[in-house]
Amino acid sequence: MESFWGSVNLMLFVYALAAVVSFAVAWIIKLIFAGIRLQGTLSGARAEAKAKSASEPGNAPLERKA
Amino acid sequence: MPQIEILQIFQGLATLVASDPLIIFARIALIALGIAFVYLGAKGTLEPLIMIPMGVGMSSVNAAVLFLSPTVMGTLFIDPMASDPAKLMDVLQIDFLQPIYTFTFSNGLIACLVFMGIGVITDVGYMLISPFRSMFIALAAELGTLLTFPIAVAMGLTYKEAASIAMVGGADGPMVLFTSLMLAKDIFVPITIVAYLYLSLTYAGYPYLIRLLIPKHLRGVKMDLKAVPATTKAEKMTFSVIVCTLLCLLFPVAAPLFMSFFLGIIIRESGVTQFIDFIGGPVLYGSTFFLGLMLGVLCEAGTILNPKVLMLLVLGMTALLLSGIGGIIGGYIVYWTSGRSYNPVIGIAGVSCVPTTAKVAQKEARDANKFAVILPWAMGANICGVITSAIIAAIYVTLLR
Numbered sequence: 366m367e368s369f370w371g372s373v374n375l376m377l378f379v380y381a382l383a384a385v386v387s388f389a390v391a392w393i394i395k396l397i398f399a400g401i402r403l404q405g406t407l408s409g410a411r412a413e414a415k416a417k418s419a420s421e422p423g424n425a426p427l428e429r430k431a
Numbered sequence: 432m433p434q435i436e437i438l439q440i441f442q443g444l445a446t447l448v449a450s451d452p453l454i455i456f457a458r459i460a461l462i463a464l465g466i467a468f469v470y471l472g473a474k475g476t477l478e479p480l481i482m483i484p485m486g487v488g489m490s491s492v493n494a495a496v497l498f499l500s501p502t503v504m505g506t507l508f509i510d511p512m513a514s515d516p517a518k519l520m521d522v523l524q525i526d527f528l529q530p531i532y533t534f535t536f537s538n539g540l541i542a543c544l545v546f547m548g549i550g551v552i553t554d555v556g557y558m559l560i561s562p563f564r565s566m567f568i569a570l571a572a573e574l575g576t577l578l579t580f581p582i583a584v585a586m587g588l589t590y591k592e593a594a595s596i597a598m599v600g601g602a603d604g605p606m607v608l609f610t611s612l613m614l615a616k617d618i619f620v621p622i623t624i625v626a627y628l629y630l631s632l633t634y635a636g637y638p639y640l641i642r643l644l645i646p647k648h649l650r651g652v653k654m655d656l657k658a659v660p661a662t663t664k665a666e667k668m669t670f671s672v673i674v675c676t677l678l679c680l681l682f683p684v685a686a687p688l689f690m691s692f693f694l695g696i697i698i699r700e701s702g703v704t705q706f707i708d709f710i711g712g713p714v715l716y717g718s719t720f721f722l723g724l725m726l727g728v729l730c731e732a733g734t735i736l737n738p739k740v741l742m743l744l745v746l747g748m749t750a751l752l753l754s755g756i757g758g759i760i761g762g763y764i765v766y767w768t769s770g771r772s773y774n775p776v777i778g779i780a781g782v783s784c785v786p787t788t789a790k791v792a793q794k795e796a797r798d799a800n801k802f803a804v805i806l807p808w809a810m811g812a813n814i815c816g817v818i819t820s821a822i823i824a825a826i827y828v829t830l831l832r
């Protein structure tokens with residue numbers, strides 16, 4: 366028969382390791398979504414800045430004269 | 432005209448008469464149990480998708496024993512013990528279900544196909560509502576998986592057998608099948624049968640556990656639906672690809688399961704309807720059908736008569752009960768730490784029987800308060816439960832194989 370206390374130790378080790386990996390997965394979820402949201406916000410801000418600078422009188426694109 | 436013995440014409444009866452009393456009793460009991468499974472499955476008390484094919488298989492295989500030679504009894508269904516290549520080649524050409532057993536069941540393919548189907552019907556977007564809380568609840572709901580392991584060892588099982596039966600606490604059929612195939616091939620048949628039998632009872636049993644442990648006013652706690660974030664397909668696919676790769680890197684031994692599950696999710700989010708329809712329909716239901724049928728025909732009296740079966744029945748029940756209690760304790764902890772704004776019934780959904788336990792949680796909450804909607808959080812905990820169960824299975828298989 367295999368050791369009972371050995372199985373208790375193994376159980377605690379398995380649980381601790383599973384908890385670490387599971388919470389790491391939860392962190393990954395948070396990081397991915399924070400990253401994607403940040404990218405979305407940045408690209409939105411960039412597009413807004415572009416639109417704003419284009420609408421200012423001095424920054425209007427030059428038109429070719431015929 | 433040769434001398435005819437009438438009984439020898441009806442070989443199912445002849446083998447019954449020629450068997451040991453214990454085998455006679457076991458065959459009759461298993462035939463009756465198979466018929467009961469079909470009845471209870473059709474009635475909806477047990478899960479019909481598994482129990483109907485399993486019941487028919489079980490009653491047929493125990494009735495259809497014949498003399499393969501003057502001294503050897505067997506069936507024309509399957510020979511799970513055939514491993515010698517020459518014998519296996521013979522059996523593959525004779526036993527009509529042997530190709531399915533050898534090429535899909537004993538290598539875990541069928542478990543992976545079921546897992547792929549589960550992935551296709553799973554929306555990981557629910558995980559994103561509160562990943563840490565969902566993961567915490569899922570870990571709490573593994574209480575049965577963890578405590579059953581030393582209990583089983585104390586009852587005399589080896590570490591490998593104990594880990595296999597403990598996985599019933601994860602309440603995930605394909606996971607139990609995969610783990611027991613990897614760790615305890617000698618008793619994987621009774622373990623998987625115990626697992627599927629109990630899993631089909633969770634829908635009937637867990638509501639009583641919830642009502643016993645959670646008072647009605649707490650079961651009706653309303654959740655803030657505005658907190659459910661809108662997620663894009665790109666976000667879900669990015670998550671699935673990264674987590675799948677990471678888990679395969681950490682636990683290569685369970686990579687087939689991880690890959691199948693996340694592939695299902697990615698196919699769902701990719702929007703390729705041909706694949707979604709194929710995997711969510713014929714693959715998932717075809718695999719479930721053959722899984723049930725194989726489990727049934729593997730329940731032949733000679734195979735199933737194992738002194739450990741009674742022990743496995745007790746341990747399987749203990750694992751599921753402890754996991755349910757653990758999940759509810761997890762739900763209570765989140766309820767207290769969140770300023771009493773979290774419905775503790777969600778805890779039961781940490782037991783990863785997708786989507787049964789989430790549906791049970793929602794039903795119990797709605798019965799207590801018709802305005803309580805907890806399904807998105809329950810599904811989040813449910814999916815986290817699948818991931819934690821797979822992680823624990825992977826750790827056990829890696830350490831003990």
